[in-house]
Every structure is written in C-alpha cells, then in structure tokens.
Amino acid sequence: MPASTSALPRPHPLAAAARVVMLALVAVLTLFATRDVAQLWWIALLAVAGLPALLAPTHHRLGPLSRVAEVVVLGLAASQVASVATIGAQNGGLGASAVLPYLAVPVTVTALRRRFREGAALLAVAAVTLLVAGALTEVDGRRQLAQVGYLAVCAQWLILAALGLYAASTLHRVMQARGDGKPQPYAEATRLLTQLRTVARQLPGATLDPGGISEHLLEELRAVAPAGRAAVLSASGGGRLVVLAQSGVDRVDWETTLDADSAIADAWASQQPQTAARSQARSHAGKDVSALIVPLVAGVRTVGLVVLEADAAHAYPPDVVSRVTALTSPAALRLEAALLFDEVRSLATNEERQRLAREIHDGVAQELVMVGYGIDNALATVHDDAEETAESLRTLRQEVTRVITELRLSLFELRSEVDRHGGLAAAIAEYARTVGASGGLRVHLSLDESTARLPAATEAELLRIAQEAVTNARKHAGAANLWVTCEVDPPYAQIEVSDDGHGMGDQRTDGHYGLAIMAERAERIRGRLEIRPRQPSGTTVAVVVGSSPRRDTVRGSAAAEGE
Structure with a gap:
C-alpha cells in the first residue's frame, strides 16, 4: 500500500x-x-x-x-x-x-x-x-x-x-x-471602517467635527495661557493652511502659506513649538507682540497648528509652553480622527454623486431623449385633419424637453465640485450663471473671497446650500432676477441668494423639502441658516459660518435690497 x-x-x-x-x-x-x-x-x-x-x-x-x-x-x-x-x-x-x-x-x-x-x-x-x-x-x-x-x-x-x-x-x-497576494488591504479597510462606524455611532456628533474640536481646544488654552488672538490651523493641500477656528476681539489675517519665512512654517516643518516676537498675521500693527505656535502632532504626522498671540513681550515662558503642550498633545489625536472622518465622508459622498450622475446620464436621460425622438417621429406622420392629436403630441414634446433640461441641470449639480484652485466663490458663480441662463434669470453676482480657504467639507456643504437655493428660485419663485452674494474670510463665510419672485407663500411641497435639506447641511457645518422675505418681493436665503468680521447677525444683501 x-x-x-x-x-x-x-x-x-x-x-x-x-x-x-x-x-x-x-x-x-x-x-x-x-x-x-x-x-x-x-x-x-x-x-x-x-x-x-x-x-x-x-x-x-x-x-x-x-x-x-x-x-x-x-x-x-x-x-x-x-x-x-x-x-x-x-x-x-x-x-x-x-x-x-x-x-x-x-x-x-x-x-x-x-x-x-x-x-x-x-x-x-x-x-x-x-x-x-x-x-x-x-x-x-x-x-x-x-x-x-x-x-x-x-x-x-x-x-x-x-x-x-x-x-x-x-x-x-x-x-x-x-497577506501573500490576497486582497488584504480591502479586509483591513473593512475592519477599520467598521471600527470607525462603531465609534461614530457611540460618540456625540460634535466629537467628530474638526471645527468643534478646535473651538473647544482654544477655550482650554485661553484658560492656561494669555491670548488676545488665537487660531487652530490645518492643512488643505497645495502647501496652504485653513483656519478651523479662531478667537479674539479683532479678526486676524493669519499667515497660511507653509513655504513662507514664518514661525508657522518652522513649527510645521520641525514639529516643535516655536515662539516669536512678531505677529503671525500678514497685517498687524501691534508693537509688542508675543506669539506661540504649537504643532498638533499625531504619531509622526503633523495634523494642525495652534497659534496664540498676546500684545505683550515675553508672554510665553517655558512653564506656559509646557501647560499648552500638555493640552495640545491629546487634542492632536482627536483632531486627526475628525479630519480623517471628514475626508472619508467627503470621498464617499463625492463618489456616490458621480455614480448617480453616470447612472442618470446613461439611463433615464438617454431613454427620455429616445422618447422625445419618438414623439417627433409621431408628429411627422400626423395628418393635417388630426390637429387635436398633433397639439397633444406637441405639448407632450415640450414636457419631455423640460424634463430633459431638468435632468441635465441635476447632472451639472451632481458633478459640480469646489475646485482646489478656483475656490468656493468661483464654483457658486459658475452654477448660478448656468442655472440662470437655463431659467431665463438675470444673475447679479457679488463675490468677495480671500486667498485663505475654508475646510474642504465646509466648502462642499456651502456649495450644496447655494445650489439648492438657486434651484428653488429658478423652479418655484417665478423670478426675473437672481442676486448671489458670496463673502469668504476664513473661518467666516456668508452666502446669500435672493430673488424677486412671488415669495415663500406659493412654493410647492418639494420646495419646502429643499429648505429642510439646506437647514440640515447648515447644521452639519455649525452654520446659521436664515430664510426671510425680500422687499418689495421675493425671498432671501442666507447661510453664515463663523463670526462675522463686523457683526454676528446675518446681513442683508445691499445689492439685492437696492434693486
């Protein structure tokens, strides 16, 4: 055997x-x-x-x-x-x-x-x-x-x-x-995403919000160190930083370029706290200034910076620096988790929007175009004595054309993103012009955007809110004019969309559903949404993120109100 x-x-x-x-x-x-x-x-x-x-x-x-x-x-x-x-x-x-x-x-x-x-x-x-x-x-x-x-x-x-x-x-x-040739990265990704889902369900919503974590950190730091001005900055790509949160009596135009000759750039590169005798703002008229820049390091990766400034000399001795770093070390890990969560959510959302756009374009949109061609062929064969039938077909053809136009605008909205180089104002302006042209609206733009950028997740939500407001004005307001105001001065931003239509009273149910979606988006980025009548007619939709440079209330659009 x-x-x-x-x-x-x-x-x-x-x-x-x-x-x-x-x-x-x-x-x-x-x-x-x-x-x-x-x-x-x-x-x-x-x-x-x-x-x-x-x-x-x-x-x-x-x-x-x-x-x-x-x-x-x-x-x-x-x-x-x-x-x-x-x-x-x-x-x-x-x-x-x-x-x-x-x-x-x-x-x-x-x-x-x-x-x-x-x-x-x-x-x-x-x-x-x-x-x-x-x-x-x-x-x-x-x-x-x-x-x-x-x-x-x-x-x-x-x-x-x-x-x-x-x-x-x-x-x-x-x-x-x-692994040995097996698709282990996918198994590891599944394990990590499952853990992230569990954490996201267990923690409060603000716990995974970069802005909320940054504001809480600034409150803690101001209790242990003097700070007339303070900010939390994070990377946004392209060698620049974004302001996640800031505090102080006056607004500060922080240095956000990592290749500049500044203590901010040195702290980011060295991962060590830096002190300076000059302000880290691009324009600051103060005389005696002390600045402390502490990197937020999670493991070996710098995820952000904390900038503290006081209008006094030698305001940050070693004992104060030690107290500050004792608070920033655990905060770095929390901020990294929040930023990663935001990035994963943004990537998943964008991918889903692109997928829906492809499916609509290759499915329903193409089928409606074929229906339109079929109606055209039927019209060509209708006899002269069947005028009633021909009129019904022409009405049906107009309705199909309208639906196709709506689908194309929806595809444009799904595919619209905030370009890294163009910015939020450019994306909103492009969408307003395109939609205004399709709806016969005269569009008035007022754009004021600084070189600094908002966090990518905040920009994406503000773009969607502006898109929904513009779409509602085109579909439901019966307006002739559309005023779009965009003011961005990170971490502050204000978007206003006004029309001269017949106001909110006659809007349909789907219009009110769109307003609810805008409110949810504003709440997600800790913004304030206000919907009010415009005089003498129409509606104004405004969303504000952060503190206003001049006042904390939603300002009316001067251009819109003056028309």
Missing part, C-alpha cells in the same frame, strides 16, 4: 532536533540540580509523552493529547525534582527551574501551527498541574507549595511562555494582514 504509506505524517527534522536538544538540556540541568541519576526517569517519561506529537503532529486527536500529556508530566517532574533539589527552605525553585524550560516545546509547536487557543489551554493545564503537585509533595515536613522559590520559578516560566504565545499570535495577525 505505497499510497497510504506516503500519506502518513512525518516528523519535521527541525522539530525532532529541537525536542532532542531541549530534552538533553533539561536532563543536564536536572543532574546539576539534584545530583541524582534516578531523577532522569522523569526526562525519559517526558520523551515518551511527547513521542506521539512528534510522529503525528497533524493528527487532530493524537497530537493535542500528546502535548497535554507532556505538560502534565512536566508539572509532576518539576515538583518532584524541586523537592529533591531543595536544601533548606531557600532553594525550593532550583529543581523546578531545571525542568520547566521544556515548557517552550509544546507551546511553540501550537504557536507555529497557529493553534493559539490550544497553547493557552496547555498553559492552564501546566499551571494547575504545578499547583496540585506542589500541594501534594512534602519536603522536610512542609508542602512544596509553601516554598516561595518554587512558586516564583513556576510563575516566571508560565509568564514567559504566555508572553511568547502572545507575541506569536500578534506576529501572525500582522503577517496575515500583509
């Missing part, structure tokens, strides 16, 4: 060599500890107990039973050899330390075979056997378990074996994550 013979498991040469070497080692140590050749019979019994596991390592019953037998014999041998080797009460662990190194053999075998639960079970069996054998063995009238040295040595070897098993388990998980 050659086939069955070749199928029998064979001992691995390295495994056999390791067992022989370890048995020889514990035999030598036992002789050294006891000076008694008779104690070597425990070593022989240990070899017999481990023989089945060596010859049939993959057998689902024989292998585990043999390893259990090994640790049981090992526990009994350790107790017996310890009792023989004991001289007085001070050397109770000498014999146990001679035999227990063999514990590494069965535990290592389970780790190599990735049977970590079996390894843990073997450690538990070994611990119980050592305790029971020590309690039953007497030395000079005392129980072996009462020997302090015996307990210490047993605990030491059990802990070392457990640590080795844990290290092997951790290494296995790391290697499994890296």
Whole structure:
C-alpha cells in the first residue's frame, strides 16, 4: 500500500532536533540540580509523552493529547525534582527551574501551527498541574507549595511562555494582514471602517467635527495661557493652511502659506513649538507682540497648528509652553480622527454623486431623449385633419424637453465640485450663471473671497446650500432676477441668494423639502441658516459660518435690497 504509506505524517527534522536538544538540556540541568541519576526517569517519561506529537503532529486527536500529556508530566517532574533539589527552605525553585524550560516545546509547536487557543489551554493545564503537585509533595515536613522559590520559578516560566504565545499570535495577525497576494488591504479597510462606524455611532456628533474640536481646544488654552488672538490651523493641500477656528476681539489675517519665512512654517516643518516676537498675521500693527505656535502632532504626522498671540513681550515662558503642550498633545489625536472622518465622508459622498450622475446620464436621460425622438417621429406622420392629436403630441414634446433640461441641470449639480484652485466663490458663480441662463434669470453676482480657504467639507456643504437655493428660485419663485452674494474670510463665510419672485407663500411641497435639506447641511457645518422675505418681493436665503468680521447677525444683501 505505497499510497497510504506516503500519506502518513512525518516528523519535521527541525522539530525532532529541537525536542532532542531541549530534552538533553533539561536532563543536564536536572543532574546539576539534584545530583541524582534516578531523577532522569522523569526526562525519559517526558520523551515518551511527547513521542506521539512528534510522529503525528497533524493528527487532530493524537497530537493535542500528546502535548497535554507532556505538560502534565512536566508539572509532576518539576515538583518532584524541586523537592529533591531543595536544601533548606531557600532553594525550593532550583529543581523546578531545571525542568520547566521544556515548557517552550509544546507551546511553540501550537504557536507555529497557529493553534493559539490550544497553547493557552496547555498553559492552564501546566499551571494547575504545578499547583496540585506542589500541594501534594512534602519536603522536610512542609508542602512544596509553601516554598516561595518554587512558586516564583513556576510563575516566571508560565509568564514567559504566555508572553511568547502572545507575541506569536500578534506576529501572525500582522503577517496575515500583509497577506501573500490576497486582497488584504480591502479586509483591513473593512475592519477599520467598521471600527470607525462603531465609534461614530457611540460618540456625540460634535466629537467628530474638526471645527468643534478646535473651538473647544482654544477655550482650554485661553484658560492656561494669555491670548488676545488665537487660531487652530490645518492643512488643505497645495502647501496652504485653513483656519478651523479662531478667537479674539479683532479678526486676524493669519499667515497660511507653509513655504513662507514664518514661525508657522518652522513649527510645521520641525514639529516643535516655536515662539516669536512678531505677529503671525500678514497685517498687524501691534508693537509688542508675543506669539506661540504649537504643532498638533499625531504619531509622526503633523495634523494642525495652534497659534496664540498676546500684545505683550515675553508672554510665553517655558512653564506656559509646557501647560499648552500638555493640552495640545491629546487634542492632536482627536483632531486627526475628525479630519480623517471628514475626508472619508467627503470621498464617499463625492463618489456616490458621480455614480448617480453616470447612472442618470446613461439611463433615464438617454431613454427620455429616445422618447422625445419618438414623439417627433409621431408628429411627422400626423395628418393635417388630426390637429387635436398633433397639439397633444406637441405639448407632450415640450414636457419631455423640460424634463430633459431638468435632468441635465441635476447632472451639472451632481458633478459640480469646489475646485482646489478656483475656490468656493468661483464654483457658486459658475452654477448660478448656468442655472440662470437655463431659467431665463438675470444673475447679479457679488463675490468677495480671500486667498485663505475654508475646510474642504465646509466648502462642499456651502456649495450644496447655494445650489439648492438657486434651484428653488429658478423652479418655484417665478423670478426675473437672481442676486448671489458670496463673502469668504476664513473661518467666516456668508452666502446669500435672493430673488424677486412671488415669495415663500406659493412654493410647492418639494420646495419646502429643499429648505429642510439646506437647514440640515447648515447644521452639519455649525452654520446659521436664515430664510426671510425680500422687499418689495421675493425671498432671501442666507447661510453664515463663523463670526462675522463686523457683526454676528446675518446681513442683508445691499445689492439685492437696492434693486
């Protein structure tokens, strides 16, 4: 039966060599500890107990039973050899330390075979056997378990074996994550996203909001350090920073360029706190100024900066810097988590919008175009005496054309994004011009945008709010003019859309649904949405984020009100 013979498991040469070497080692140590050749019979019994596991390592019953037998014999041998080797009460662990190194053999075998639960079970069996054998063995009238040295040595070897098993388990998980040609990045991404979903459900909404975290950090810092002006900045791409939050009596035009010669750029590059005797604003007329810039470092990555300024010399001695860094260190991790959450949500949202745009374009839009062509063909074949039928077809054709136009505008809205180089004002202006032209509206634009940028998530939500307001004005207001005002001075921004239509009273249900969506978007970025009548006619929709440079109330659009 050659086939069955070749199928029998064979001992691995390295495994056999390791067992022989370890048995020889514990035999030598036992002789050294006891000076008694008779104690070597425990070593022989240990070899017999481990023989089945060596010859049939993959057998689902024989292998585990043999390893259990090994640790049981090992526990009994350790107790017996310890009792023989004991001289007085001070050397109770000498014999146990001679035999227990063999514990590494069965535990290592389970780790190599990735049977970590079996390894843990073997450690538990070994611990119980050592305790029971020590309690039953007497030395000079005392129980072996009462020997302090015996307990210490047993605990030491059990802990070392457990640590080795844990290290092997951790290494296995790391290697499994890296994979061998398998799609492990997707499995790792699934695991991380699942954890993120769990965290997002458990934490309050503001906890994953970069702006809310930044404002809370500034409040904490102003309690421990003088700061007439303060801000939290974060990277936005293109070598620039965005202002997540700021505080102070006066608004500050912070330096947001990372390649400038400034303490802000130095702190970002060095990941070390920087102090300066001049303001970090691009325009500041103060005389005596002290500035402290502390990088927010999560791991090895700089996720943001905290800038504190006081109108006094030497306002940030080392003890103040220490108090500030004690608060910024834990805040860096919270801010990084919030920024990553925002980025993942933004990527997922944009991808879904693009997918919907493709499906609408390739599906419903194309089918409606074909319906329109069919109506055109039907009109061409209608006889002159069927004027009523022809009129119905022409009406139907106009309605199909209107629906196609609406779909094209919806596609444009879905695909519209805030360009990194163009900015929020440019994106809103382009959308207003396109929609105004399709709806026969005269569009009046008032754009005031600084070179600094808002966070990408805030810009995206403001663009969607402006799009919804413009769409509502075109579809429901019956207006002739549309006024769009965009003022961006990070972290402040105000968007206003006004029309001269018939106002809110006659809007349809879907228009009110659009207003609810705008309110939800404004709340998501901690903005304030206001919808009010425009005089002498029409409606104004305004959204404000942050504190106004002049006042905190929503300002009316001067251009709109003056028309």
